[in-house]
Amino acid sequence: MKRLSLIIIIVLSIGSISFAQNADDALRYSRLFYTGTARFMSMGGAFTALGGDISSLSQNPAGLGVFRSSEITFTPQLEYFKSTSLFNNTSSNDYLYNFNLGQGGIVANLIKNESESGLITLNFGYSFSRTSNLTQTIVINGKSSSSSLADYWADEANGNYKDQLAANVPDAYLAWSTYVIDSLPGSDNSYGTAYSNYGDNPPSVYGQNIKRVVTNTGYTGEHAISIGGNYSNTLFFGATLGITTLSYESKYEHSESTDVSLPSKFTDFNYTLYYKDNGTGFNLKLGAIYKPIEILRIGFAFHSPTIYHINEYLYDNISTHFSDGGLYTQSNNATRFSYGLTTPFRVLTGIALQVKKIALLSVDYEFVDYSAAKFFDIGENNFDYTNTNQAIKNSLGMSNNIRLGAEVRLNSIYLRGGYGYYGKAWKSGQDNENQSYNSISCGIGFREKNVFADFGFSTIANKDNYIMYSSSAGSAISNLNMTRNLFSVTLGYKFGY
Numbered sequence: 497m498k499r500l501s502l503i504i505i506i507v508l509s510i511g512s513i514s515f516a517q518n519a520d521d522a523l524r525y526s527r528l529f530y531t532g533t534a535r536f537m538s539m540g541g542a543f544t545a546l547g548g549d550i551s552s553l554s555q556n557p558a559g560l561g562v563f564r565s566s567e568i569t570f571t572p573q574l575e576y577f578k579s580t581s582l583f584n585n586t587s588s589n590d591y592l593y594n595f596n597l598g599q600g601g602i603v604a605n606l607i608k609n610e611s612e613s614g615l616i617t618l619n620f621g622y623s624f625s626r627t628s629n630l631t632q633t634i635v636i637n638g639k640s641s642s643s644s645l646a647d648y649w650a651d652e653a654n655g656n657y658k659d660q661l662a663a664n665v666p667d668a669y670l671a672w673s674t675y676v677i678d679s680l681p682g683s684d685n686s687y688g689t690a691y692s693n694y695g696d697n698p699p700s701v702y703g704q705n706i707k708r709v710v711t712n713t714g715y716t717g718e719h720a721i722s723i724g725g726n727y728s729n730t731l732f733f734g735a736t737l738g739i740t741t742l743s744y745e746s747k748y749e750h751s752e753s754t755d756v757s758l759p760s761k762f763t764d765f766n767y768t769l770y771y772k773d774n775g776t777g778f779n780l781k782l783g784a785i786y787k788p789i790e791i792l793r794i795g796f797a798f799h800s801p802t803i804y805h806i807n808e809y810l811y812d813n814i815s816t817h818f819s820d821g822g823l824y825t826q827s828n829n830a831t832r833f834s835y836g837l838t839t840p841f842r843v844l845t846g847i848a849l850q851v852k853k854i855a856l857l858s859v860d861y862e863f864v865d866y867s868a869a870k871f872f873d874i875g876e877n878n879f880d881y882t883n884t885n886q887a888i889k890n891s892l893g894m895s896n897n898i899r900l901g902a903e904v905r906l907n908s909i910y911l912r913g914g915y916g917y918y919g920k921a922w923k924s925g926q927d928n929e930n931q932s933y934n935s936i937s938c939g940i941g942f943r944e945k946n947v948f949a950d951f952g953f954s955t956i957a958n959k960d961n962y963i964m965y966s967s968s969a970g971s972a973i974s975n976l977n978m979t980r981n982l983f984s985v986t987l988g989y990k991f992g993y
Contacts, residue, residue: 517835517881519888522869523921525716525742525775525804526839528627529933530555532599533571534952534984538939539901540914542858544846545795546901547732547785550601553623553720556797556844557734558783560621560724566605566992573598575629576981581962583638583706583974590635596715598984599625605992607725618725626717629980630744634710636964636974641702643970645750645767646689650677651967653687666828667769667812674816674824676765690762697759704754706972708964714744714773720781732785740802742775750964761818768813775806775837783844791849795860799842805874807834833877840868853905860899866892866921891926895919910941916956927973933958939984950986955979 530541532551543552547559550569575594580587601623609616649671653661658679661669671677672687680686680695688695691702717740724734746769753764783797813827841864848858867889871881901914916935922928939952957979964972 517837517871517884519891522837522839522871522888523866523892524630524744525837526864526866526869527918527921528716529629529918529935529956531573531626531629531982531984533569533988534939534950534986535910535912535941536952537598537954537982537984538912538914538937538950538952539858539903540899540916540935540937540954542846542860542899542901542914542916544783544797544844544858544860544862545785545793545848546846546856546858547795550603550621550623551599551625553601553621553722553736554625554627554718554738554781556783556785556795556846557720557722557724557736557781558732558785558795558797560603560619560722560734561617561726561732562785563603563605563619563621563724564617565990567603567988567990569599569601569986569988571597571599571984571986573626574983575631576983577632578979578981579632579634580977581634581636581974583636583972584640586638588635588637590633592631592633594629594631594713596626596629597624598982599623599986601625601720613728616726616729618723621720621722621724623720623722624717625720626715627740628716629982630712630714630716632710632712632978632980634708634962634976636706636708636710636962638706638974640704640706640752640972643965643967643972644689644691644700644702644704644752645965645972646671646676646691646752646765647700647967647969648965650687650689653677655685657685662828667767670767670812670814670826670828673826674765674814675760675762675818675822676814676816690758690760691754693759700969701754701756701758703756704752706750706752706964708748708750708974710746710748712744712746714742717741730787732787734783736781738779738781738802740777740779740804742773742777742804742806744773746771757819761820761822763817763819765814765816770812771808771810773806773808775804777802777804777837777839779803791851793848793850795844795846795848797844799844801841801868802839804837804839805834806837807832834874835877835879835881836872836874838870838872840865855905856901856903858901860897862897862899863894864897865894867894867923891923892921893923895921908943910943910950912939912941912952913937914954927961927963931958931960946990948986948988948990950984950988952984952986953982954984955981
């Protein structure tokens with residue numbers, strides 16, 4: 497186990513860490529849940545055929561043509577996230593609160609005619625809204641009786657000579673340099689773990705305690721710059737240039753400890769991986785709303801792919817303890833690199849019924865094919881994403897999303913409710929093939945001629961199979977139940993009647 501000189505040579509030769517992107521990353525930045533004003537949220541986001549709400553700029557820009565006056569809105573949000581994990585019959589809970597700006601924007605009237613035919617209004621709009629909240633925290637505890645993260649690292653390392661580990665499998669290099677894994681007797685490129693005394697005492701002795709703490713923070717958001725109009729009170733049209741922002745930090749700590757006296761003297765290790773993504777993207781949205789009769793509206797919108805440029809910062813480290821007093825720590829050099837991501841296009845359609853000024857009912861359908869997401873090199877790393885993009889095609893598929901919304905008016909008071917179903921994104925045979933999201937929402941609003949205040953609550957829940965690792969010895973999968981609650985308040989002012 498005396499490899500100090502070789503470790504020093506390898507450390508000096510490390511240039512950067514290469515952790516390739518995968519289907520999970522593509523899905524995280526492609527999936528949208530359309531947060532916005534409290535009215536928009538409380539009606540389930542079903543505004544493709546409705547319009548008249550500033551949040552529709554990021555959904556169907558034709559909704560901008562429905563405005564008859566100028567308007568400014570501001571929407572702070574309070575988020576409460578709760579997770580429950582189940583791993584090998586051990587249940588754990590965690591939660592967090594997050595206060596943020598969900599939406600803010602303005603609509604300005606450019607053209608306004610008193611006639612009932614031709615171009616009646618033309619409006620300009622700007623809005624910022626969060627399209628997805630990515631903040632969450634998860635704690636997983638339990639005992640493993642058949643495998644370890646060490647087995648995953650040993651599998652990664654197999655086929656690599658010791659002086660190749662740092663460049664080819666940097667996380668496995670950390671495990672090797674701290675004696676979580678080591679080469680098998682008589683071999684320079686096959687590896688065993690501390691649980692089997694590196695192949696001297698097979699089979700491996702498990703039963704160790706495993707704990708993983710996952711902390712993610714961030715969001716995707718969009719600055720929507722839009723123009724929309726009203727033609728003869730029958731056809732509403734609009735276009736939006738979307739400037740998207742992405743901010744995401746992820747950290748997980750994985751620890752394993754054993755109470756069994758192992759020949760290797762190993763007692764515990766703690767591995768930490770941290771990365772931070774920041775990116776900017778662009779897209780174009782086109783939309784139309786057709787009103788054949790006063791009671792009925794039919795909406796359609798097309799969203800082009802969003803083209804992201806993403807900058808990533810990444811580091812990882814490990815520490816190990818042995819009962820003979822051995823203490824080892826090792827870190828990979830922090831690295832920065834950039835890559836591109838093209839998200840899938842979207843098609844939205846909707847139908848809305850308006851019963852005079854008494855009630856609204858709206859239904860939305862959205863189609864998105866997540867398998868069309870693609871990573872690309874932006875000329876700095878010369879990285880070939882062909883295999884990664886093929887893996888995305890093989891694992892992700894087409895998804896169907898449905899949103900329902902209703903509103904009832906009682907003089908100056910508005911009562912609202914909504915439901916949303918965000919369909920399966922993973923293909924059959926994948927670990928999360930049944931993953932879908934369900935949202936329920938409600939709210940109340942108060943409106944006078946110039947001012948309004950809306951309050952909304954929405955909750956979205958999903959189940960997830962969280963894979964800590966997969967190895968030849970076995971996998972560690974935790975069943976997660978996650979709930980995200982959003983409390984929104986919108987304050988608005990109308991002017992320019």
